Amino acid sequence: MDIAEYKRRYGESDDAAPGWDAIDARLREVYGEQEPRHWGSLIKYILGGPDPLDGISAYECESGGKPHLHFCTYGYSSLYYDEESVGAECSKFGFEMTFRLATPLPPTEEPNWVLNLLNNLARYVFKSGRWFEPYHWIPANGPIRVDYPTDLVGLAFALDPALAPIDTPHGRVEFIQAFGITANELERLKSKAATCEQVIEGHRRSNPLMVTELDRQDAEPAAAPDPAT
Numbered sequence: 001m002d003i004a005e006y007k008r009r010y011g012e013s014d015d016a017a018p019g020w021d022a023i024d025a026r027l028r029e030v031y032g033e034q035e036p037r038h039w040g041s042l043i044k045y046i047l048g049g050p051d052p053l054d055g056i057s058a059y060e061c062e063s064g065g066k067p068h069l070h071f072c073t074y075g076y077s078s079l080y081y082d083e084e085s086v087g088a089e090c091s092k093f094g095f096e097m098t099f100r101l102a103t104p105l106p107p108t109e110e111p112n113w114v115l116n117l118l119n120n121l122a123r124y125v126f127k128s129g130r131w132f133e134p135y136h137w138i139p140a141n142g143p144i145r146v147d148y149p150t151d152l153v154g155l156a157f158a159l160d161p162a163l164a165p166i167d168t169p170h171g172r173v174e175f176i177q178a179f180g181i182t183a184n185e186l187e188r189l190k191s192k193a194a195t196c197e198q199v200i201e202g203h204r205r206s207n208p209l210m211v212t213e214l215d216r217q218d219a220e221p222a223a224a225p226d227p228a229t
Contacts, residue, residue: 001169006086010169019079019091020055022168026175027072030162031059037069039115045075045126052122054079056115060105063162064209069111071099072163073118076125078170088171093131097121098160098177102213113145121155121178132157132176135196137189144180144212151218152180156189158200161209179203180212 001009010016027036036057043049053075061070077091085091101114125131137156144152155178159165163175181189181199188194204210 001086003083003086006083006169010081013081016081017079018081018169019077019173020074022166023072023074023077023079023096023173026163026166027057027059031061034059051119052126053119056118058111058114061100061209062105064207064211066102066207066209066211066213067105068100068102068209068211069105069107069114070162071101071111071114071118072175073097073122075122076131077168077173082170085170091168091171091173093125094172095131095174095176097132098163098175100177100179100209100211102211113147117144117178132178134158134176135200137181137186137196137199139186145214148214150180150214151182151216152212152214153183154181154186154189155179156181156185156196156200158210161204177210178212179210180214180216182216182218184218 010018036059038055038057040055041049041051041053044054045052053073055074056071058069058071061068073096076093076096078085097118099114099118101111134157137154139154142153143150144155157176157178160175160177165172165174179200185199189196189199
């Protein structure tokens with residue numbers, strides 16, 4: 001799309017959001033007309049609000065054998081009318097974050113801790129200028145949910161298995177999924193006893209959508225074979 005077509009298509013609307021619309025279109029391919037739960041920021045980050053993400057949506061999903069909420073962020077990529085971003089290779093940071101939380105459907109509680117987790121990850125990216133790519137991992141400096149007895153104390157990242165990358169008017173956007181990992185798994189990554197790819201692919205054999213289960217015990221499944229061997 002060249003700048004002339006971009007102006008014709010979006011320039012006359014005061015609330016044009018080509019990037020946001022492209023994300024919604026990809027999610028509709030998976031969830032059809034399901035109306036997601038949505039949480040928006042009261043004051044946008046660019047205007048001084050505390051939360052870097054302009055919004056987070058969550059869809060109910062029963063695929064993969066584990067009922068769960070599938071969260072998707074809005075804010076790492078360029079969402080709104082932006083002539084300077086037209087034709088870019090990547091849209092701002094080039095990704096949006098997803099997360100899958102095992103939960104009864106419909107959920108019995110508001111997942112406020114997930115919203116905080118996703119915004120904290122965004123604060124790190126926005127302040128540091130560093131971003132997450134497949135097979136990155138980080139410690140969480142404690143349980144990923146502080147008010148819950150969980151063995152998950154870190155996060156690993158992989159491409160979301162259900163959301164293919166999109167080409168938006170502002171550039172490419174990938175969907176990077178965060179997955180909760182235990183202290184044992186974190187130690188294996190730190191000591192280089194296993195790679196992040198091995199840990200992720202080991203889980204994927206029994207958990208293909210990489211759903212995070214807060215009650216998962218600190219016992220690691222067999223790591224996937226090293227693809228280089």
